[in-house]
Every structure is written in structure tokens, then in C-alpha cells.
Amino acid sequence: MKANTLIILVLAASLTACASMKSDSPAPAATGLEVGSALATALASADRPAEDKARDADRKPAELMQFFGVKPGMTTVDVIALGGYVTEVLSVAVGPKGKVYAQNPPIALQLRDGMYAKAITERLANNRLKNVVRVDADLPATAQIAPGSVDVAITAMNYHDVRNQNPANGPAFLKAVYTMLKPGGVFGVTDHVGNDGADNAALHRIPKHFLLEDAKAAGFVVDGESDMLAHAADDHTKVVFDPTLRGKTDQFVVRLRKPK
Numbered sequence: 510m511k512a513n514t515l516i517i518l519v520l521a522a523s524l525t526a527c528a529s530m531k532s533d534s535p536a537p538a539a540t541g542l543e544v545g546s547a548l549a550t551a552l553a554s555a556d557r558p559a560e561d562k563a564r565d566a567d568r569k570p571a572e573l574m575q576f577f578g579v580k581p582g583m584t585t586v587d588v589i590a591l592g593g594y595v596t597e598v599l600s601v602a603v604g605p606k607g608k609v610y611a612q613n614p615p616i617a618l619q620l621r622d623g624m625y626a627k628a629i630t631e632r633l634a635n636n637r638l639k640n641v642v643r644v645d646a647d648l649p650a651t652a653q654i655a656p657g658s659v660d661v662a663i664t665a666m667n668y669h670d671v672r673n674q675n676p677a678n679g680p681a682f683l684k685a686v687y688t689m690l691k692p693g694g695v696f697g698v699t700d701h702v703g704n705d706g707a708d709n710a711a712l713h714r715i716p717k718h719f720l721l722e723d724a725k726a727a728g729f730v731v732d733g734e735s736d737m738l739a740h741a742a743d744d745h746t747k748v749v750f751d752p753t754l755r756g757k758t759d760q761f762v763v764r765l766r767k768p769k
Contacts, residue, residue: 548574551601558632561594567756568665569737570598576735577697577764579603579661586610586654588664588686588696589617592628595665600638610654612644648685659689663697666749666760669715672723679719683727687767696729696765699738701758704745713749717761724765732766 549571553562579585581604587596590611599609611629618626633643644653664686672679686696703714721731738760749758 546571548602552598554601557597557601561597564594564756568594570595572737573663573697573699573762574598574602576733576737576762577661577663578695582606583660584608584610584658586612586659586662586686586689588612588648588662589614589667589671590629591617591625591667593632595663596629596641597632597638599663600641603640605640607640609638609641610644610650610659611641612646612648612650612654614647615645618645648682649688651688654689656688657691659694660691661695661697662686662689665699666701668698668700668720669703669709669713672715672719673710676719679723680726683724683729683765687727687729690767692767692769694767695732696724696767698763698765699760701749702743702745702761707746711748712745714745714758717763720761720763724763728767729765730768731763733764735762735764738762 552565552570579599579602581602583603584607585599585603587593587599587609590596590613593611596609596611603609611633613625613629618629629643632638633641642653644650646653649656668679668682671682683696690696698720700717700720701712701714703709703712703716705716707714709715724731740757740759743754743757743759745759747754749755
């Protein structure tokens with residue numbers, strides 16, 4: 510059974526149960542927990558790559574989608590999608606009536622001898638994820654993604670590379686995302702926590718306050734933060750690829766919102 514089909518069936522079953530109640534009893538709205546549970550069930554589908562599912566315990570995709578407010582029918586962007594782990598999660602979360610843009614800057618597709626270009630090509634081969642549109646272009650990519658058309662954009666563990674190259678790149682990158690979003694739209698960011706004064710470029714980390722300051726400069730409101738990806742054992746002094754930390758780094762989760 511396809512993952513997108515499974516989530517629709519799970520939600521439909523919930524609606525059918527509500528409809529069977531007495532007409533004078535208002536049907537209760539689905540709670541956030543119920544929606545998150547339905548998405549978690551859909552993400553466990555056999556149609557989803559086993560390698561992706563093996564990463565879920567560390568990356569908590571259902572909880573992230575819930576925190577960022579991703580819902581069926583939305584238009585979304587996986588910003589710097591690389592191999593497309595988040596792209597596929599979004600594809601399941603928005604369902605067949607939604608849309609996902611898998612955006613990669615051309616330079617990212619050249620990294621590691623084209624590893625990410627190969628990975629995203631394989632993931633999208635044969636139109637397997639029918640609601641995904643591949644965008645190989647630098648932001649704001651207005652030719653492919655209309656300004657003001659996106660409900661939720663997400664970038665996972667990429668902002669440190671954008672900003673560590675040049676601090677001025679941060680606000681410019683965020684402003685490009687801001688351009689894509691609808692008024693009230695969300696930009697969800699996760700990244701590896703860094704310490705002030707450390708060589709965060711070498712460690713592939715970033716202090717959270719850099720993101721918050723840059724986001725405000727770009728016009729965003731900091732709408733929420735979560736510790737769901739926190740790991741207290743990580744003291745932020747090791748490179749994120751260290752074998753003792755891989756997948757277990759201390760990460761911040763921030764929800765930014767474009768004002769209405």
C-alpha cells in the first residue's frame with residue numbers, strides 16, 4: 510500500500526468514527542496527538558525506504574511535521590533537500606492533494622562527486638513521489654516556486670553551512686525563503702548546536718542565537734522552539750560526523766513565521 514494512500518485511509522477511518530456519533534453530539538476535532546500518530550503510521554509504510562525508516566528514531570519526522578504545522582493539502586518546500594529524506598516525509602504528510610518542492614542549489618548537487626544528485630534522482634525515479642517537484646536552482650527560484658505560494662518550508666541541518674561561509678549569507682538566505690512563503694507561512698529549521706567562539710565552520714555547527722537574530726533581520730517572527738532533538742550528552746565540541754555522535758548531536762528546532 511502506498512504511504513500517501515495509507516495516511517488518507519487512517520484519517521478517513523477517524524472521520525467515519527466521528528460521523529457515527531449521535532447527531533446532537535458535536536464531533537470532536539482530531540487532537541495533535543492523533544494527527545501525529547496517523548502520520549507516524551503512514552511513515553512506517555513498506556513503500557518508504559528502509560534506510561529512511563532506520564533514521565526516524567533520531568530525526569522524529571512525525572513530531573517535526575506536527576510542530577511545524579504541516580497538514581494534508583499544503584504546498585511545502587524542502588530547502589536544500591540533498592538526498593530527500595525530508596522531501597519524502599513531506600510527501601507523505603501533505604498527501605496526494607498537496608505539493609512538495611525538493612529544492613537544491615546546483616553547488617549542493619556537485620558535492621561528494623554528485624552523491625546527493627544521484628540520491629535525489631533515485632528517490633524520485635519513475636515518478637514514485639507524484640506530489641514532488643524537483644527544483645535544481647538557487648533560492649528564491651521564482652521561476653519554479655511562485656512568491657507567496659508556500660505554506661511551510663523546512664531546512665534540516667543546513668543553515669550552519671549557509672551562514673558559516675559568510676555571515677551575510679544568513680539573512681539573504683532567510684529573506685529568499687520569506688519571499689516564497691504565504692503571509693502567516695512557516696519556516697522550520699533544525700540544526701546542530703554550536704558554542705560561541707568555537708570553530709563552528711569546521712565542526713558543522715551554529716549557535717542558535719545566530720539563526721534567531723538573522724531571522725528577525727529578515728522579517729520573521731520566532732513563533733516557537735522545541736527540545737525534541739536535544740541531546741544533553743553532546744557538549745558541542747566535536748565535529749558532527751564523529752562516530753560517537755553521528756545522529757545523536759544536540760539539535761535545536763525553531764519555528765519561524767512570516768507575519769500576516
